Amino acid sequence: MKKVVVTGDRPTGKLHLGHYVGSLKNRLILQQTEQTESYIMIADQQALTDHAATPEKVSQNVFEVALDYLAVGIDPKKSTIFIQSQIPELAEITMYYMNLVSVSRVGRNPTVKHEIQEKSFGQSVPTGFFVYPISQAADITAFRATHVPVGEDQLPMLEQTREIVREFHHLYRQAVLVEPEIILPKANARRLVGIDGKGKMSKSLNNGIYLADTEEEIERKVMSMYTDPNHIHVEDPGKIEGNVVFTYLDVFATDTVKVEELKEQYQHGGLGDVFIKKYLNQILQEFLAPIRSRREGYARNPDQVMQMLREGSEKARIPAKQTLSDVKKAMGIQYF
Ligand code: ATP
Ligand code: MG
Structure with missing residues (x-):
């Protein structure tokens, strides 16, 4: 059976060793696997959920993350690399999924809970940030992903995605979506610790060794x-x-x-x-x-990198459009 692999990274900084062992390494293996279609998303909209005041930080890092992908050997001929905001269908699918998840269910996501604490948001957590697991479910299911190779922090996101798929199928009686499976790295790389030994290596915590x-x-x-x-x-x-x-x-x-x-x-x-x-x-x-x-x-050829992202975004839009159309049909709101 054909495998569809979907992953992504937030363009909040350059990628580090945690990204490599937690996700990139498995993406490289899957890229070489027969009958596998791979989509890699630079999640700029998700990054904006906690960077609304500094959009330039996000837009500049789109290029940096693309460089990291190419540098480790992600091949745009084999993996479609795209920018989340260039595919509006993903946001549209998110709107429909939000009605399938209660506020209290979103509030129980342990990764989001931990991040809200880490970022000292308290009661002022942006709504977009709070619900980002739902938008992630849209990103994953828009491509009908069968496999998602990610670090351990993503387990709750995959669980949420599977729940949404089941709820959608239950409510609308049409199995138009696919429940994805998580692929975790080897046990000691699931959550690579930062150089300070405190938490996971993370762009936000300034404890990383970067690929660059x-x-x-x-x-x-x-x-x-x-x-x-x-x-x-x-x-x-x-x-x-x-x-x-x-x-x-x-x-x-x-x-x-x-x-x-x-x-x-x-x-x-x-x-x-x-x-x-x-x-x-x-x-x-x-x-x-x-x-x-x-x-x-690659950094010496920025136009070529941006062209690769443009082509990838155009290509990725095709299956996302199809999924949105199937979602709307299943809900009975495809009027014309
Ligand atoms: P941010 O601090 O902005 O959230 P981040 O460093 O946590 O950035 P993400 O873009 O959120 O990175 O994560 C992208 C992918 O890399 C996810 O699949 C995540 O599981 C994986 N990943 C990130 N950090 C680690 C780590 N330290 N160990 C293993 N996997 C990781
Ligand atoms: Mg993160």
Whole structure:
């Protein structure tokens, strides 16, 4: 059976290692899979739900996110990359879905709840932000996605999407939509922690290593990483749990035998933070150098990148129009 893969990112900043392991990596694998259609959305409307006062930040980052996609190997010939706001059908479908979800149900979404706290919105949370999971359900179902490869924070969004699909089919007695399945990354990459060891690596929390970071920036960030605060002298035994350097080694190092040896030695005592940080730095530099150089290449051709986005947006509009028409027909409001 044909797979349809839909994912997206908010253009609130450049993409980081969390995006890579949490979602981009699986998108790259699926892009190569036979009989798979892939759509990748730059979610500018969703980004505006908490950036209404700074739309220029969102519009500028549309280009940056597109560069990140191309740099990691997303191929516009195989994956349709588009800009959310250029497909008005998505907002229209959102309007119909909003009537299928209660305010209290939206309020129970644990990811949104957490984000409202993190952003200190309190009672002044913008309505658009509060309901963004519903608009995300429209984005996913507009393409009749069968698979959505994302990080763990997206589990509640997928659950909400599936509920909307079921409710729509139940109310209008026509199975015009598709219930998507989530594809999560390996357990240790579902929610990659930030370099401060506090929360998930996130553009908003300023704790990320970006795909575009320079060699110096990467080194500085690795050397400042949170380890074990009680591991003061080289001979002290150190902790692995919560130690960001080892978390990243588990995710990015290919020599797993060596990582296990280092862990053993660290826990025993006799291995300094500087040593493990230098080892991680070397691994991340090797991983990021080719991505950075491809990124610089595309950045020199902004017209070509914008043209790719224009073509992708035109192409993605076709299935979205069809879904909107099917939705309206099922609801009996396709008048003419
Ligand atoms: P913002 O702070 O603006 O919300 P973000 O860094 O959380 O930005 P998003 O654009 O919200 O990034 O997320 C895009 C995709 O990347 C989602 O699929 C999400 O699950 C995944 N993702 C983001 N951060 C991480 C992370 N630290 N670990 C794993 N996956 C992540
Ligand atoms: Mg986010």
